Amino acid sequence: MAFVRKQIKFTLRDIGSKVIDQLSSDIYSGPGSIIRELAKNAYDAYLPVDPDELEDEALPRAIVISRENNGGKGRLIIADNGVGQTLEELKANVQISISRKPDELDNATGFRGLGSWAVLGAGSKVVVTSSKKGGRKQSRLTMDVKKIYSKISPERTLDDILNDSTCILFEEQEYDQDRHGTTVEIVCDGPPNKIQDYEINRLHRYTNPTDKQLREILTQSCPLPFSAEGGAHEKIHQLYEKIGYVPTRITLDGDELERRLPVELTEVVVHDIRVGGRLAAKVWVASNPKDTGEIHHIDDARHLLGGPGIQLMRFNVPIGPKNLFSDGVVRSGILRWFVGEIHIVLEDVLPDASGQNLRAGSARELFIEAVQSFYQELEQSAETKSVRISMERKLRKGIEAAKKLEGTLSATERAHAESAIAKAVEVIRESSGTGKSVSVTGKRTKEAAKTPTVRKARAEARRIFHAGGFLQRFGSAKTHRHGAGQKQKTTPSTRNGDKPRTVNLDEFQARLGRALPRIREIGISNEQIDQLLRIITEVVNGEA
Amino acid sequence: MAAHQESAAKQATRDLIFDAAKHLQRASLTYLGMPAENAYDIFTLKPLLQNVICIDEKSVVLDETRRNIAGLTLKTKRFVVADIWEYLRQDYPTETLLADVTFLDFYGGGLHNEDPFAFEINGLRNYFSKHARHPAKAFVLAWTYMPRDRGRQKYIDTLSQILPADEMELLRRTEGVNCRSAALRLLLMQQCREHNLQINLFQHALYKRIMNTMIVVFSRGPDSQCSLPLGDPRRLLIEPCCVYDSKNSVPRLVQLLDLPDTNIVK
Numbered sequence: 001m002a003f004v005r006k007q008i009k010f011t012l013r014d015i016g017s018k019v020i021d022q023l024s025s026d027i028y029s030g031p032g033s034i035i036r037e038l039a040k041n042a043y044d045a046y047l048p049v050d051p052d053e054l055e056d057e058a059l060p061r062a063i064v065i066s067r068e069n070n071g072g073k074g075r076l077i078i079a080d081n082g083v084g085q086t087l088e089e090l091k092a093n094v095q096i097s098i099s100r101k102p103d104e105l106d107n108a109t110g111f112r113g114l115g116s117w118a119v120l121g122a123g124s125k126v127v128v129t130s131s132k133k134g135g136r137k138q139s140r141l142t143m144d145v146k147k148i149y150s151k152i153s154p155e156r157t158l159d160d161i162l163n164d165s166t167c168i169l170f171e172e173q174e175y176d177q178d179r180h181g182t183t184v185e186i187v188c189d190g191p192p193n194k195i196q197d198y199e200i201n202r203l204h205r206y207t208n209p210t211d212k213q214l215r216e217i218l219t220q221s222c223p224l225p226f227s228a229e230g231g232a233h234e235k236i237h238q239l240y241e242k243i244g245y246v247p248t249r250i251t252l253d254g255d256e257l258e259r260r261l262p263v264e265l266t267e268v269v270v271h272d273i274r275v276g277g278r279l280a281a282k283v284w285v286a287s288n289p290k291d292t293g294e295i296h297h298i299d300d301a302r303h304l305l306g307g308p309g310i311q312l313m314r315f316n317v318p319i320g321p322k323n324l325f326s327d328g329v330v331r332s333g334i335l336r337w338f339v340g341e342i343h344i345v346l347e348d349v350l351p352d353a354s355g356q357n358l359r360a361g362s363a364r365e366l367f368i369e370a371v372q373s374f375y376q377e378l379e380q381s382a383e384t385k386s387v388r389i390s391m392e393r394k395l396r397k398g399i400e401a402a403k404k405l406e407g408t409l410s411a412t413e414r415a416h417a418e419s420a421i422a423k424a425v426e427v428i429r430e431s432s433g434t435g436k437s438v439s440v441t442g443k444r445t446k447e448a449a450k451t452p453t454v455r456k457a458r459a460e461a462r463r464i465f466h467a468g469g470f471l472q473r474f475g476s477a478k479t480h481r482h483g484a485g486q487k488q489k490t491t492p493s494t495r496n497g498d499k500p501r502t503v504n505l506d507e508f509q510a511r512l513g514r515a516l517p518r519i520r521e522i523g524i525s526n527e528q529i530d531q532l533l534r535i536i537t538e539v540v541n542g543e544a
Numbered sequence: 545m546a547a548h549q550e551s552a553a554k555q556a557t558r559d560l561i562f563d564a565a566k567h568l569q570r571a572s573l574t575y576l577g578m579p580a581e582n583a584y585d586i587f588t589l590k591p592l593l594q595n596v597i598c599i600d601e602k603s604v605v606l607d608e609t610r611r612n613i614a615g616l617t618l619k620t621k622r623f624v625v626a627d628i629w630e631y632l633r634q635d636y637p638t639e640t641l642l643a644d645v646t647f648l649d650f651y652g653g654g655l656h657n658e659d660p661f662a663f664e665i666n667g668l669r670n671y672f673s674k675h676a677r678h679p680a681k682a683f684v685l686a687w688t689y690m691p692r693d694r695g696r697q698k699y700i701d702t703l704s705q706i707l708p709a710d711e712m713e714l715l716r717r718t719e720g721v722n723c724r725s726a727a728l729r730l731l732l733m734q735q736c737r738e739h740n741l742q743i744n745l746f747q748h749a750l751y752k753r754i755m756n757t758m759i760v761v762f763s764r765g766p767d768s769q770c771s772l773p774l775g776d777p778r779r780l781l782i783e784p785c786c787v788y789d790s791k792n793s794v795p796r797l798v799q800l801l802d803l804p805d806t807n808i809v810k
Contacts, residue, residue, distance in 0.1 A: 060617055064615050066614065077610065077611075080615060179615070181615050183611045183614040185611060251617045253619065253620070254595075254618050254619030254620065
């Protein structure tokens with residue numbers, strides 16, 4: 001007894017027609033993933049085209065999205081002026097999992113080879129019209145979604161659908177225009193509806209030009225480039241070159257969709273994320289150097305940033321929500337102090353079909369670890385920045401107060417000014433120590449003190465306070481550059497070494513005012529305080 | 545061959561419309577017309593356009609137009625399945641966009657329907673009436689037509705109901721292929737009178753006696769931005785027509801209307 005090898009052949013007749021819905025609705029579940037696929041295909045269409053030629057032809061390097069809705073019938077059109085497709089290449093839109101893009105195109109965003117299937121349930125009909133650059137033919141693929149879905153059944157096979165021209169129709173005509181590119185037209189003949197159990201017209205609501213959500217979807221799922229204008233944007237465009245992304249305009253109903261940084265975010269820092277010595281991602285992060293806390297300058301309609309936070313991307317296509325993989329890694333909300341993008345360059349770290357996560361694999365895990373440690377670095381820098389800004393603010397206020405004290409001030413104003421100087425002197429003292437800080441706060445303070453802005457402010461404050469005698473009054477010998485001594489309290493002191501001092505009435509009143517809370521702290525009543533003040537007044541006035 | 549010549553003439557017309565539109569000196573213009581599948585009008589005017597309103601009686605034609613211009617970054621692309629006169633009569637008055645450039649590109653002439661007052665003339669009136677509500681905003685109207693369409697008498701009978709007797713006399717004296725051109729000029733002059741418009745006859749040409757093209761810039765009151773001189777609509781009676789015939793490579797200027805013994809233009 002022995003097994004004998006038998007040759008069993010398989011064809012499309014061995015694949016059930018239900019696989020069609022599994023390829024579309026199951027994989028490309030939301031409107032974002034459908035539109036992202038179309039935008040990616042349009043982007044890839046420009047990759048083989050010489051940019052100079054496009055310019056000569058006066059064709060914009062743009063993904064043009066337009067929509068119409070007349071009496072319930074809607075259309076969403078995504079067009080490009082890219083290289084276009086021949087009839088044979090259009091066939092690839094229907095082929096399953098056969099993509100030549102990764103081999104033929106450097107930096108192609110698409111790699112799955114699921115082409116038009118991604119779009120299937122989006123409308124009731126999908127029409128792809130294309131003319132190849134340099135060709136003299138125009139080709140068309142029409143997918144009648146209603147027919148396709150009505151014919152899906154356990155008895156029918158993939159072969160029955162793919163080779164039925166009432167379901168999938170290919171056409172070609174002579175074309176004498178110089179134009180080239182592809183237009184994908186999703187026709188919705190009404191609101192979402194079901195053919196058997198399969199939903200059609202899923203993008204119907206987005207075909208209405210008054211709908212605002214499509215813009216949001218594009219912001220969250222499409223490769224919108226940053227504006228090329230503005231100094232801060234230059235760094236981002238330089239980074240685009242390094243990640244292999246070519247800025248390609250995206251317009252919606254004639255409006256250009258460009259990401260922009262709020263003008264307040266002047267600090268743009270570029271980082272590399274490495275995994276095992278290999279460059280895994282290029283990162284840029286922007287923040288407001290003059291403020292701490294969550295960024296509030298972002299206007300979603302104007303900046304198209306989708307709020308503050310860090311966005312994971314590949315070829316400028318967003319992956320998942322902002323701050324992906326940060327849960328439990330850093331303090332909640334800390335990444336909203338920044339806006340930035342992590343552009344994955346590792347070839348084996350790819351988005352999944354939903355576009356909401358990364359494909360499973362060991363490379364993914366290592367990459368996530370690296371991203372998480374980058375988030376932690378950002379958290380640390382946020383905390384250091386917080387300390388730095390606080391130090392700068394105190395020093396600046398102290399300097400202003402010292403200048404004010406040169407003029408005439410009321411008792412209260414004087415008290416406030418002196419308080420500000422005292423705080424600034426405290427900052428000078430804390431940041432000037434040479435000892436090693438053990439506490440986290442101490443370390444942050446030392447780190448923040450090294451930043452140029454703090455150093456500059458501290459030097460200026462020290463100069464002004466020294467000239468005005470404030471270092472001596474409010475600080476200890478230690479605060480003086482030439483004097484190292486033991487720690488002392490920096491609260492305003494009436495003593496200045498052994499030198500006797502004359503205090504004018506205003507100053508005395510101010511000091512007394514400042515001391516009132518301390519008097520209250522003793523636990524005496526307001527009436528008793530009032531009596532005490534009367535006594536002091538009499539003493540000062542020589543009436544006692 | 546004839547088709548090619550006509551196509552070349554048509555493209556020349558489009559280029560001239562582009563030139564006229566440039567004189568408006570306004571950015572982001574709106575086009576209204578019947579661009580057909582290939583939308584050559586729109587591609588020619590593209591650098592000046594922000595919005596387009598495409599009219600055609602056949603939805604399949606507009607479907608192709610839509611696909612062909614899909615790659616253009618225009619703010620508004622409107623596709624209306626309608627007869628152009630019906631559109632001008634009924635829909636254009638309530639359209640939120642105002643056409644800066646209108647191209648009525650006919651295969652026939654101007655006055656087709658059994659009752660032109662219900663269609664063509666009413667459509668024209670509504671068109672000019674809408675524009676007259678926007679003073680000092682010049683606009684281009686281009687019109688191509690076949691000079692040999694419905695009978696001469698149709699024009700005379702129709703226009704005699706709205707034009708003064710002396711102008712009708714001018715029309716009656718005009719012979720041959722010039723009759724329709726003269727009739728349309730008189731019709732436009734009448735519209736200018738009704739809506740108090742100034743004009744600049746930018747171009748009027750007759751190609752090989754088969755296609756007429758007229759490009760006129762109108763404005764209610766002076767438009768300081770428009771770089772063309774705008775004047776009395778009676779210029780429509782005086783200005784000659786540029787005639788291209790198959791025997792001569794250089795066109796001739798031909799007076800359309802016989803004016804010597806009339807006081808109309810004085």
